[in-house]
Amino acid sequence: MKRERRQELKSPLHICPEVAKSGKVSACPYNDKCRFSHDVEAFKAERPADIEGSCPFLIYEGPCPYGLACRFAGTHRDDVSAPTENLPVKSSELNFFNKDTQKLLWKNKMKFPETESTLKLLGLKGNPKDKTLGGKGENGQVVPKEPATDTKTDNNEVANDSIIPFISPEDDADENNLADDTRPLKKAKSSVNEICSSQVSSGSSVQEGILDSSCDVNKLEPAADTVTDSDKSLKLHPREKKLIDFRDKLYLAPLTTVGNLPFRRVCKVLGADVTCGEMAMCTNLLQGQASEWALLRRHSSENLFGVQICGAYPDTVTKTVELIEQECSVDFIDINMGCPIDIVVNKGAGSALLTKPMRMKSVVEAASLTVGTPVTIKVRTAYFEGKNRIDSLIADMGNWGATAVTIHGRSRQQRYSKLADWDYIYQCVCKAPKSLQVLGNGDVFSYVDWNKHKTECPELSTCMIARGALVKPWIFTEIKEQRHWDITSGxxxxxxxxxxxxxxxxxxxxxxxxxxxxxxxxxxxxxxxxxxxxxxxxxxxxxxxxxxxxxxxxxxxxxxxxxxxxxxxxxxxxxxxGKVPSGFSFAPKHKSNAYDRAENG
Known part of the structure; x- marks a missing residue:
């Protein structure tokens, strides 16, 4: 591979992008130090033939950004004589990765102040590489990464006393009715909290359910009697966030490999309302991998857009959501807790989290407390077939800070070998608190399927559409128009x-x-x-x-x-x-049925 790359670097086809764009050797700022070729004539002699059709950038104002290297260069217009005043401006893409941020991540010098304060507040502070969750707490006691058992989900049964549970609005209202010895731990009010509470009672700073940004209840203000100007930029408490209403919206699922930005644009044209980027691994994002950050790219036509991340531990996920909120424009962040892929599960992420409910709680709670962007989660029914457990957790998921939860009606072991268990999804919807939106996922392939799920379970917020959109992306049009589209091959x-x-x-x-x-x-x-x-x-x-x-x-x-x-x-x-290069071959990456593999039971 190195030999091939060296040969490619020496090839005239490896032309400098700046030179190709302008056609002038002097356009390259690196001159002789450039690692690309500057021989324009040699490039023209060896460049492949043009592809039939017109350059995709012709419909926009300005020249093609690829110039001589464009495979449609023969259709380029003369920029001097061609009129451009009536041409539209190129549609924009967002969430480009900042190079300065990438360098800080490479050097491990990126600061995460919100993550540090949140993990310390929840008793999860510690060395990310250490297998214990926090080393020593404030009193010198060791804070374990996982409680003694993973089956307990009640806040009062948490083994670690230093973990402060999330207090839901209902719990907050009933706080005065609890005895002192049974009352859950809660952080002390600071002057910021008192000002926030007074503004809420007066209604002076409430607009559309969101408090003024000068209030913050996520942070403690030690020994401060007055609010400084820096407090005005503090974020909101999860219960005061602006929520996204997923009800009855057509939601295109995050699809690995195929759910890229061009595919999402196609689905938007055909009627999708909500789109979500491909799953990105938290560890790769924190390492500054440009290829992983490219998965967070957003098109201007995606008016309701989220990104999906996957991580195994609270510190990793929390740093990632803080970084995404700082660097990207997104409407929500989805945490994947259902990915069945072996390489993900073996690292403790994806479906592996279904066997560790207390870690699920820590991940969601820490992430939602750190950022103001709504946090959603996606799960499967269980890890092993016949051992469903989401129904026992869903009542607490809203208290963790999640805005919505999507339930894929299959277990990890099942993969895609059987139909999704929608009856179980309905059971989970009935047990969920009203404040938590529940979405169903699995086998929605026509407007008939959509109508059936919405009729049998009106409390279901919406259905997420995954493989159905891959097989026929016009399913969004069919659902909106309530018809079977006998689409032609043309x-x-x-x-x-x-x-x-x-x-x-x-x-x-x-x-x-x-x-x-x-x-x-x-x-x-x-x-x-x-x-x-x-x-x-x-x-x-x-x-x-x-x-x-x-x-x-x-x-x-x-x-x-x-x-x-x-x-x-x-x-x-x-x-x-156009024609494929010589020696070209293709084999599809994904297999939809992996149930009969030995490692999956």
């Missing part, structure tokens, strides 16, 4: 064309961007081939677990789209992105 090809255009805008229109777009398009096509047109079905609607035999479509393109052969998916990609 209309499906138009959706793929939109995806290719969005992908070239996101990853680039040079050779590297084209092949990246092709790779993710092929991953998506490995799901779309499962769709059976409505006009060919004897029983409507199609179920998500059906695997029909090979069939002929109503035209050649429909037959090609129904193929489960990777070679046919490559043919479809060549219709949109």
């Amino acid at each position: 209309e499906r090809l138009d959706i793929l064309k939109d995806y290719a255009r969005f992908g070239l805008e996101h990853w680039g229109s040079d050779s590297k961007g084209v092949e990246t777009t092709r790779h993710f398009l092929l991953e998506w096509l490995s799901y779309t081939c499962r769709y059976v047109p409505v006009g060919l079905l004897d029983v409507i609607p199609q179920r998500i677990n059906w695997r029909p035999p090979s069939y002929y479509g109503r035209d050649d393109l429909e037959t090609l789209m129904a193929s489960d052969s990777a070679a046919d998916w490559v043919r479809i990609s060549e219709m949109l992105l």
